[in-house]
Amino acid sequence: MDIVLGIGTLLVVLLAMTLFLNFAPFGKEGLQALSGAACSTMLPQAFLSYALGEIFHITFLKDIGDLAGSLTGVAVGILTCLNLGISPVFAVIVGLVLKDFQLLPAFIAAYLVAFGLKYIQKKVPEGLDLIVVILLAPAIAYGIAKLISPGVIAVLHQIGSAVTAVGQNNPYALAVILGLIIPVTGMTPLSSMVLATLLGLTSTPMAIGAITCMGASFVNFVLFKELKIGGPSKAFAVAIEPLTQIDIIAKYPLQLYGTNAIIGVVNAIIVTVSGLVLNTPGMATPIAGPVVLFGFNEPVKIVITLVIVAVVSIILSLIIGKLIKKLNLSKLNFKTPKLNKQAN
Template identity: 60%
Template structure:
């Protein structure tokens, strides 16, 4: 029952984020702010605290990393307001108010208050608007975040518990689930880093998230090059960071998402078998994730697993590119499928 509830909650969360992206005002900008905040806090924490500070035992770097990792609420508050074209001064005020909150409640609070800030800036005379913002916005923002924080915490905890239950009972099933989820969300504005941070996964599941995202970069690089999706620089760019080529990816969703999901399952099982761990949150990213591995595992085990995932991804990417080209599947999309169905039904 716990797995069903947690899985259903995760599905609803992902659907809600997709709907937000599609229909909410400034939806794409909001999710970009969320992803940017994760990059600005979790990545520096992982590198400085666990890689440089941990491996070389430099306490200053560990302290700096932990400090950055604790400022997720501030980062997402500032970035969300800036993405929504709010005054930088207002953005900093809102970000500082959200110091004690995690990413999601802070994001919702900053997103909602941004509309009020824009209204105040438009309607209140210049010079008086800053005073009105100071008197009104911080309290409202803090109140919104405080009100929704318990519910969001309970929801994310339920998802995290469900993932732990699946991992305890069948680690390879969890590997398959994360092997699909992380690479695919990493190719959308939802961002695999944000999803990983929401789930709160660490240990072997986080290692799965990091290396399956890395594997997806190899798969996408091969598919872009072999299928002629963009030019050679685009193939390199998608291999470094899929989100840089999101405009190309959305043109071929069936081909790219399905191949990455299938290869991700295999890569997830490889990482599960290796037993590697990452005890840092939100590092499901192609380049930084594999590097952070070395802060928690022996160099030899890390290198062997990274090479195995890279080779597996490259080979399967090449094989699927042959299949797609041979059967001319590159031209299939959702619209053509639905047109085909409507024609057959009318006949």
């Protein structure tokens, strides 16, 4: 039952974010803000606090990293408003009051308030609009976040508990699911960092997220070169951060998503066998995640696992890439119905 519940919750979260991306007003812009906030706060915390501060005992860097990590609410509030076309000044006014809230409640509050701000920008005369925003936006944004935060956090904790239960009862079943989902999600605006954060992944599941994302970097680099997608600069860019090449990736969904899913499962099983753990949530990212592993595991075990995953990813992606070319599947694609453009 725990396996069904855990897998089900993973799929429900992914489905909900996919529906939001495709059908919510400014869904893509909203999720890009969510991903950007995670990158601008959690990545500095990962590198400065966990990778450098704790491992090398540099208190100054640890303090800076922890400060950045504590401002996810501010970051997502500001970026969400900016991505929805709100004035930078208004965006900061909203973002500042969300300081004490976690990523998702702050995002929901900012996303909803942004529509009211768009109306004020259009209807209220310039100059007077600032006063109206100051009087209304901070209180409304704070009130929404305060109201929904307990429920949202409780649901996320429940999901995290279900996922943990799966890992305890059948770690390989969880490895297969995470191996399928995490690398593919990292190639979409949903962002693997955001998904891992929302699920509250820690321990071996978080190590799976980090290392499968690293493996995906090798996979994407090889496939871009093998299938002649873009030039050398594009192959290098997608290996460093796949989110920078979303437009190109979307043109080859079957080849890239499919290959990453298959190899992701293999890599996830390798990580599970290794027994590596990562107790910092949100580290499903190609570079920071593997670096932070050194704060929680024996260095030799980490290096061996990373080398195995890198070699397996390169070999399997070369084999699959050559099969795709041999079977003339390089341009194979399914046409998806175009969505109506979202109103500005």
